[in-house]
Every structure is written in structure tokens, then in C-alpha cells.
Amino acid sequence: MKRLILTVLLGLSVTAVLSAQGRRPDEPLPKWEGLAETPQMGWNSWNKFATNINEELIKATADKMVELGLVDAGYIYLNLDDGWHGERDERGFIHEDPVKFPSGIKALADYLHARGLKLGIYSDAGTNTCACYAGSLGHEYQDAYTYASWGVDYLKYDWCYTNNLNPKGAYTLMRSALRKAGRPILFSMCEWGSSKPWEWAADVGHSWRTTGDIGASFLPIPQTYDENGKPKWKALGVLEIVEMNERLREYAGPGHWNDPDMLEVGNGLTDSENRAHFTLWCMMAAPLILGNDLTSMSAETLSVITNKEVIAINQDPLGIQGLRLKKDGDLQYWFKPLSDGDWAFCLLNAGETEQEVGLNWEALEFKDKLSGRSPEFGKSNYRVQDLWAATRKPFTTRVRGRRRGQTVVNTVTVRVAPHDVVTYRLTPVADAAR
Numbered sequence: 001m002k003r004l005i006l007t008v009l010l011g012l013s014v015t016a017v018l019s020a021q022g023r024r025p026d027e028p029l030p031k032w033e034g035l036a037e038t039p040q041m042g043w044n045s046w047n048k049f050a051t052n053i054n055e056e057l058i059k060a061t062a063d064k065m066v067e068l069g070l071v072d073a074g075y076i077y078l079n080l081d082d083g084w085h086g087e088r089d090e091r092g093f094i095h096e097d098p099v100k101f102p103s104g105i106k107a108l109a110d111y112l113h114a115r116g117l118k119l120g121i122y123s124d125a126g127t128n129t130c131a132c133y134a135g136s137l138g139h140e141y142q143d144a145y146t147y148a149s150w151g152v153d154y155l156k157y158d159w160c161y162t163n164n165l166n167p168k169g170a171y172t173l174m175r176s177a178l179r180k181a182g183r184p185i186l187f188s189m190c191e192w193g194s195s196k197p198w199e200w201a202a203d204v205g206h207s208w209r210t211t212g213d214i215g216a217s218f219l220p221i222p223q224t225y226d227e228n229g230k231p232k233w234k235a236l237g238v239l240e241i242v243e244m245n246e247r248l249r250e251y252a253g254p255g256h257w258n259d260p261d262m263l264e265v266g267n268g269l270t271d272s273e274n275r276a277h278f279t280l281w282c283m284m285a286a287p288l289i290l291g292n293d294l295t296s297m298s299a300e301t302l303s304v305i306t307n308k309e310v311i312a313i314n315q316d317p318l319g320i321q322g323l324r325l326k327k328d329g330d331l332q333y334w335f336k337p338l339s340d341g342d343w344a345f346c347l348l349n350a351g352e353t354e355q356e357v358g359l360n361w362e363a364l365e366f367k368d369k370l371s372g373r374s375p376e377f378g379k380s381n382y383r384v385q386d387l388w389a390a391t392r393k394p395f396t397t398r399v400r401g402r403r404r405g406q407t408v409v410n411t412v413t414v415r416v417a418p419h420d421v422v423t424y425r426l427t428p429v430a431d432a433a434r
């Protein structure tokens with residue numbers, strides 16, 4: 001009898017604990033909510049510096065991010081990629097490389113936090129990182145705890161040396177560990193789209209890579225083969241990545257973004273290509289993670305990455321990834337629904353020669369199934385703001401049609417340089433303003 005009462009009491013108290021916390025003790029913990037409500041913005045060391053990073057470089061980059069107005073423009077994360085690692089100690093705790101980061105990661109986090117920045121760090125779900133430093137496999141909770149105690153705000157979690165690991169299981173484990181560690185840490189998943197994370201990761205990470213690694217090339221990078229005819233690893237050019245990421249728009253939204261990889265703006269692309277690459281990432285609501293050397297950047301590159309109106313397209317609170325409405329030869333027509341009934345429009349010229357294009361808005365009319373909206377060009381008037389006007393040589397648009405002045409008319413003719421974009425913000429204007 002006593003035993004029965006004890007069992008019942010035990011059962012009741014377990015139920016009480018469960019209902020108080022809403023979950024069983026062995027259930028995974030949820031991801032941190034409220035992070036990356038708009039795509040994350042920042043800088044990452046990999047594209048330019050690979051593993052050649054150190055405290056001095058990171059601090060100089062932080063200082064530049066403040067000095068050049070990048071923090072004010074929204075780039076708040078400064079992320080260390082692969083190569084910050086030292087060894088694990090005898091208890092399994094990871095340490096920074098004492099030569100590269102003599103003051104320690106905690107001191108670096110303090111330095112950044114004092115300047116309005118947040119610190120990102122990098123690890124890997126497998127035994128090793130892609131550059132062969134210690135991975136987090138078997139140390140997930142310990143590493144999450146270490147990062148939290150250092151004041152880390154962002155974790156990019158890679159997928160090298162994972163053998164037979166199940167991606168959903170591995171990323172969910174780290175999600176739980178980050179939650180358990182008690183500090184809100186943005187979780188950026190980097191498994192290159194291999195297991196279609198867009199289908200299962202909306203409540204696991206805040207973003208997931210949709211493709212392999214980007215290279216500093218606008219055009220596709222040719223495939224090469226080894227002596228056995230096996231395709232060699234290759235990076236992807238901007239246009240290749242666009243093809244892969246563009247079709248995943250239905251999966252993106254506030255707190256869970258498609259990540260077509262970090263920016264190569266300023267890493268050797270032409271000014272036109274920089275502008276087009278940056279704009280496409282904004283149209284696709286992609287995380288904007290700079291990857292160039294901020295300490296030696298041209299004025300043109302700076303003007304691209306700090307274009308507030310184009311950034312506003314990316315950071316629009318509606319959080320809908322833009323759609324490519326149509327391709328017409330080398331031309332691509334993109335639209336992105338924005339809050340307040342606005343639309344972003346981008347015309348990309350992916351080809352090698354300048355094009356003169358007649359934009360007939362009414363002929364471009366469409367219904368976006370995802371947002372349920374259509375611009376209704378036949379009925380509505382829009383004010384047109386040319387978002388790259390300041391960086392292009394002036395071109396007088398020829399206007400034909402019914403309405404003139406500030407509002408969109410039926411047809412405008414625009415010139416688009418090779419590998420460049422024309423980008424507009426279209427804002428509906430009330431009838432009275434016609």
C-alpha cells in the first residue's frame with residue numbers, strides 16, 4: 001500500500017515538474033527566439049583571411065566597423081571563422097590559440113561589446129573543423145557553455161568530419177546546448193544544404209546554408225577533375241548560388257533564413273558586380289555577412305555595403321524572400337514585397353553587354369502566391385526611388401505613357417550595364433497625389 005502511495009506521489013510530482021516546464025527532462029531544448037528577426041548582418045574572417053586571423057586583425061576590423069559607420073548601418077556581428085582554436089585541456093574544455101589570441105576570446109568579446117558589436121565564433125558538428133581544428137562532437141554542452149561564458153553571441157556550426165552523423169540530430173543537439181548555456185546565441189547552420197535543412201530547420205537554427213562555399217567570382221566557376229576523372233571540390237560563383245537559393249524562398253522568414261553564404265563584395269569583383277551581388281543578397285533576404293578586408297577597402301566598395309536604402313530591402317520587417325519573376329535571356333526581373341505595401345524591384349543584367357530595356361510595368365503584373373500580394377500596376381500609382389542612382393552615371397529615362405512626374409508611368413527605358421543591376425523601391429502613392 002505504502003509503495004503504491006509512493007508511486008502515485010512520485011508520478012504526480014513528475015507530472016507537476018513536466019507541466020511546470022512544459023517538457024520532459026530528456027526532450028531537446030528550443031532554439032533562442034527573438035534573434036535574427038531580420039537577416040543577421042556582420043563581418044566574418046573566412047572569405048578574405050581564411051585561418052590567418054589574430055587579435056590585432058579582429059580589433060582593427062572592429063575599430064573600422066565603428067569608424068566607417070558599418071555598425072550604424074546594421075553590421076553588428078563580428079565573426080571569427082575557422083582557425084581561432086587552440087587545444088582542448090585535460091577536462092575537454094576548448095581554448096583559443098594562445099599565439100593568435102593572447103588576451104583570450106573573453107577579452108575580445110569585451111572589446112567588441114564596448115563598441116556596440118557582438119562576437120561570433122565558429123565550430124563544427126564533427127570531430128574536426130574543415131581546417132582540422134577540434135570539432136565539437138562529444139563536447140557540445142561543454143563548448144556551448146564555454147562560448148556563453150566568454151560572452152559569445154553567434155555560432156556558425158559547420159559540417160566537416162561528421163561521418164554518419166544525422167544532421168537534424170547533430171544540429172538539434174547543439175541548439176539544446178546553446179539554450180542550456182543560458183546566453184542568447186544566434187545559431188547559424190552551415191551544412192551546405194546537403195540534407196535540405198530548409199525542410200526541417202526552421203526551429204533549429206536562425207539560418208542555414210543553402211549551398212557550398214562561395215568564391216570571389218560573379219560568373220560560374222568551371223568544374224575541374226582529378227586524374228581519376230573525379231570532380232574536384234570547387235567554389236561557387238555568385239550567379240550559380242543565386243540559381244540554387246532563389247527557388248527556396250518559401251522556407252525563409254523572420255528568425256529562419258536561407259543563407260546563400262557570405263559576401264564577396266570587395267574581394268576582386270568589379271564595382272558593377274559588387275553592386276549586383278550585394279543587391280541580389282538583399283533581394284533574397286540573405287544574411288549580410290561581409291567578407292572583405294575592412295582596413296583597406298575602396299570608397300566604391302564602402303558605398304555599396306553602406307547603401308542604406310538597399311540594406312532596408314534586406315532588413316524589411318515583412319521578412320519575405322524576393323522572387324525572380326522572369327528571366328529573359330541575360331536579364332532577370334526580381335521583386336520583393338515590403339512592409340507598407342512597397343515593393344523592391346531589381347533588374348539584373350547577367351550578360352556581357354549593356355542592355356537598354358523597356359520596362360512595361362503593366363506587362364510585368366503578377367500575383368505573388370507567398371505573400372498573397374500583387375502590385376496591381378494597372379490600378380495603382382507608385383513613386384519610384386532609384387536606389388543606385390548615386391553610383392551610376394546619370395541616364396535620362398525616356399517616359400511614355402499616361403502618368404508623369406513622380407509616379408510610375410506605363411513604360412520607362414533603362415540602361416543596365418553588364419553584370420549590374422537597376423534597383424528601385426516602389427511606394428504606392430494615394431490617388432490624390434496623382
Ligand code: GLA
Pocket residue numbers: 046081082129130131158190212213
Ligand atoms: C567550410 C564552410 C566555410 C568556412 C570553412 C572553414 O568550407 O562552408 O564557410 O567556414 O569551412 O574551414
